[in-house]
Amino acid sequence: MTGLHTIEAMRDAARRRLPRFAFDFVDGGSGAESALARNCAAFEAVRLLPRVLTGAVARDPSLELFGAKYALPFGVAPIGLANLAGSGTDLGLAQAALDAGAPYTLSTAATTSIETIARTAPGAWFQLYVGADHAIVEDLIDRAEAAGFKTLIVTVDVPAPGKRVRDLVNGFSLPLRPTPAMALDLLAHPGWALDLAANGAPRFANLEAYGGKGAGAQSLAKLMAGQSSARLDWALLADIRRRWKGALVVKGVLHPQDAARLAELGADGVVVSNHGGRQLDSAPAPIEALPAVRAAVGPRLPVLLDGGVRRGEDIARAVALGADMVLLGRPFLYAAAARGARRGGGELFAILADELDRAMTQLGASTLAELRQVEVFAPTTFNAAPARPDLRAVESRRTAP
Numbered sequence: 001m002t003g004l005h006t007i008e009a010m011r012d013a014a015r016r017r018l019p020r021f022a023f024d025f026v027d028g029g030s031g032a033e034s035a036l037a038r039n040c041a042a043f044e045a046v047r048l049l050p051r052v053l054t055g056a057v058a059r060d061p062s063l064e065l066f067g068a069k070y071a072l073p074f075g076v077a078p079i080g081l082a083n084l085a086g087s088g089t090d091l092g093l094a095q096a097a098l099d100a101g102a103p104y105t106l107s108t109a110a111t112t113s114i115e116t117i118a119r120t121a122p123g124a125w126f127q128l129y130v131g132a133d134h135a136i137v138e139d140l141i142d143r144a145e146a147a148g149f150k151t152l153i154v155t156v157d158v159p160a161p162g163k164r165v166r167d168l169v170n171g172f173s174l175p176l177r178p179t180p181a182m183a184l185d186l187l188a189h190p191g192w193a194l195d196l197a198a199n200g201a202p203r204f205a206n207l208e209a210y211g212g213k214g215a216g217a218q219s220l221a222k223l224m225a226g227q228s229s230a231r232l233d234w235a236l237l238a239d240i241r242r243r244w245k246g247a248l249v250v251k252g253v254l255h256p257q258d259a260a261r262l263a264e265l266g267a268d269g270v271v272v273s274n275h276g277g278r279q280l281d282s283a284p285a286p287i288e289a290l291p292a293v294r295a296a297v298g299p300r301l302p303v304l305l306d307g308g309v310r311r312g313e314d315i316a317r318a319v320a321l322g323a324d325m326v327l328l329g330r331p332f333l334y335a336a337a338a339r340g341a342r343r344g345g346g347e348l349f350a351i352l353a354d355e356l357d358r359a360m361t362q363l364g365a366s367t368l369a370e371l372r373q374v375e376v377f378a379p380t381t382f383n384a385a386p387a388r389p390d391l392r393a394v395e396s397r398r399t400a401p
């Protein structure tokens, strides 16, 4: 491989390739971007205690989840407007995930349709935004089922959109209305601009069906703006549970009581997530919230995590603290922008798989079940047990050697 060995290197390459407004849309967070920074920093505070003299263990990081077998315990998080990283990003990442034996999640706000992804990458997951128009929500669920999707991820952490300061400063909105600064930005990034000229601006492909005849980008963008989940509550989620026959996973959970109630409601899994630091800026890092969520739901409910995962050892840390599977958002967009989606996504899967393999070897863990037994020190986790509504910072599972 020629040179890109880390997500940081892919991010640098993406920054060079993309115009500023596109890079900032992908890279940025909300508010002061504290949650965004915390998501990565909190991983560094998690220590794993290696075991030595374990001999040559054969490593197997595969798992079964929601009725499917995966070769790797990490996959692609749902990403709206992914084709801003380059045309064909959704499709290329879906193919890269399929090649790697890992899950890919298609967003409601994707730039490629449910039906197209289903043809290319059977087994992909679909992420649902519960927008203002209930008929659209029901139709999206039915379309996903008809296309053969088996896992639905309902995102619940967007009751109001986060305040993304970088987008405001850049004047980034949809449809793209180039300001003079943007025009200069485009001239400075001719590769990206030519791709856009050849393939058209990214569109909300899943919502085009509802825009009415002749719907332009503007009305679709308006439609998307109504996709935040303000009206979503427990009763509505129960309705969705009744309608969707496949695995139902709820994304954007941080409080253990919410996780426990979701298990009671019949959710098949939760994703511990703060939306990659793009929503509540004072939210804890998912890796900080994970142990209490796992404690609240017990050992059997699948718990996934996303936010701030930047190397294979972060995946090991998340599994050791109770995650079954980890998802990544921005890193796959950096990879797509840097190398093209299928190739870059494939390289990213390979980098992370290699790093995870090295970590498992050094920890003496041959399977994910053994990784879960590794001794962990995590200094800043929450312990909001179901019986106690208050969040209290305590040490979790501190262990002495």
Ligand SMILES: Cc1cc2nc3c(=O)[nH]c(=O)nc-3n(C[C@H](O)[C@H](O)[C@H](O)COP(=O)(O)O)c2cc1C
Residues within 6 Å of the ligand: 025, 026, 027, 039, 077, 078, 079, 080, 081, 107, 108, 109, 110, 127, 155, 251, 273, 274, 275, 276, 277, 278, 306, 307, 308, 309, 327, 328, 329, 330, 331
């Ligand atoms: C550009 C971008 C678009 C996103 N779009 C969606 C989306 O449409 N639906 C959703 O549930 N989450 C969305 N997310 C959040 C991701 O699914 C995921 O929670 C987050 O990126 C994880 O953090 P990471 O980027 O540090 O891996 C988006 C994130 C980014 C960076």
